[in-house]
Amino acid sequence: MAHFAAFPNLALFANSGFPFTRLADLSDTAFVLAEAPSADEVQAFLNLLGKIADATGLPATRYVVVSAEHVDTVADRNLIVLGLDSSQPLLRQWENYNSIRITSTGVATAPGLNFLQRLIQPFDPRAPSYSGAAVELAKASIGKPYAYMSSFWSPLDANRIVVAIGSNQEAALVELSKQMEDPDLAAKIQGDFFFFSDGKGEFYTSGRRKFVGELPLWWKVQWLAGSFGLAVFACVIFAMVILAVTVQRFGAHWARRRLVMPNRVA
Numbered sequence: 001m002a003h004f005a006a007f008p009n010l011a012l013f014a015n016s017g018f019p020f021t022r023l024a025d026l027s028d029t030a031f032v033l034a035e036a037p038s039a040d041e042v043q044a045f046l047n048l049l050g051k052i053a054d055a056t057g058l059p060a061t062r063y064v065v066v067s068a069e070h071v072d073t074v075a076d077r078n079l080i081v082l083g084l085d086s087s088q089p090l091l092r093q094w095e096n097y098n099s100i101r102i103t104s105t106g107v108a109t110a111p112g113l114n115f116l117q118r119l120i121q122p123f124d125p126r127a128p129s130y131s132g133a134a135v136e137l138a139k140a141s142i143g144k145p146y147a148y149m150s151s152f153w154s155p156l157d158a159n160r161i162v163v164a165i166g167s168n169q170e171a172a173l174v175e176l177s178k179q180m181e182d183p184d185l186a187a188k189i190q191g192d193f194f195f196f197s198d199g200k201g202e203f204y205t206s207g208r209r210k211f212v213g214e215l216p217l218w219w220k221v222q223w224l225a226g227s228f229g230l231a232v233f234a235c236v237i238f239a240m241v242i243l244a245v246t247v248q249r250f251g252a253h254w255a256r257r258r259l260v261m262p263n264r265v266a
Contacts, residue, residue, distance in 0.1 A: 007209065008151035013163055014180060014189035017052040020078055020163075024056040026063035030074035034087040035067045040170035041083050047177035048082065048165070068093075075156035081164040084173065091166040097152040098164070099206035100134060100193045107138040110206055134195040134204035145169035146197035147176035149189065172197070 012018040020029045031049075034041060053060055064074055068090045071079070081090050095101055099110045138146070147167035154160040167173035176196045179185045188194070191205025 008192040011190040014186045017055040021056050024058045026060040030064040030077040032081045034083045044173045044177040079162045098150040132204040133202040137202040138195045141197040145172040147172040149194040151192050
């Protein structure tokens with residue numbers, strides 16, 4: 001069976017725990033918790049672990065739990081960073097990798113794709129059809145308890161994924177971990193950022209993605225043709241122009257030769 005998907009992709013994580021559940025025992029997964037996690041942070045961790053086990057149907061037995069100080073020792077694993085902004089230093093150290101950055105006074109988004117990047121960006125039919133409303137919800141929730149999920153490629157290994165789950169209040173962190181079991185909320189978890197506050201959640205997608213996995217050759221040809229439709233169209237138009245110019249110049253050259261040939265015979 002072919003496995004092929006675009007990442008970062010919080011929808012896959014919310015619905016099936018992927019890519020962490022690729023191995024049911026979580027042997028390539030590490031959880032990064034605070035040095036001395038609170039009872040609520042541990043509760044959120046256990047809720048998340050239970051959801052992942054429910055997705056695989058098996059108990060997870062080979063995951064690793066480390067603190068931010070020892071994250072380098074698990075650089076070769078996919079990482080789930082969990083905790084409060086105040087107690088989990090990686091949430092602040094890696095916040096520049098988030099597509100949305102939240103402070104006590106404002107909300108900002110990472111720079112979007114320019115025209116050329118959008119042109120060559122592979123198309124993903126399963127991606128959200130719009131960028132989402134997380135920014136608006138986050139701005140409306142400044143000063144309130146909130147929690148969020150963010151996904152990005154690991155700063156420690158470009159082939160590994162990070163899902164960061166953070167909050168400014170313990171109760172909001174636990175609530176998000178519980179509400180992920182709600183199908184209605186889980187359906188809203190998409191893109192590379194999800195914001196949750198006061199029982200409401202909205203996603204955001206930056207549009208940046210990288211496809212991972214393998215496809216049979218014919219499927220890959222179809223995917224390339226469908227993914228780069230605009231670029232393929234531009235290349236076809238360019239090729240037609242080059243061909244037309246070449247034919248026109250060759251025709252003119254051949255016509256001149258035919259005019260010269262009788263004089264040579266004479």
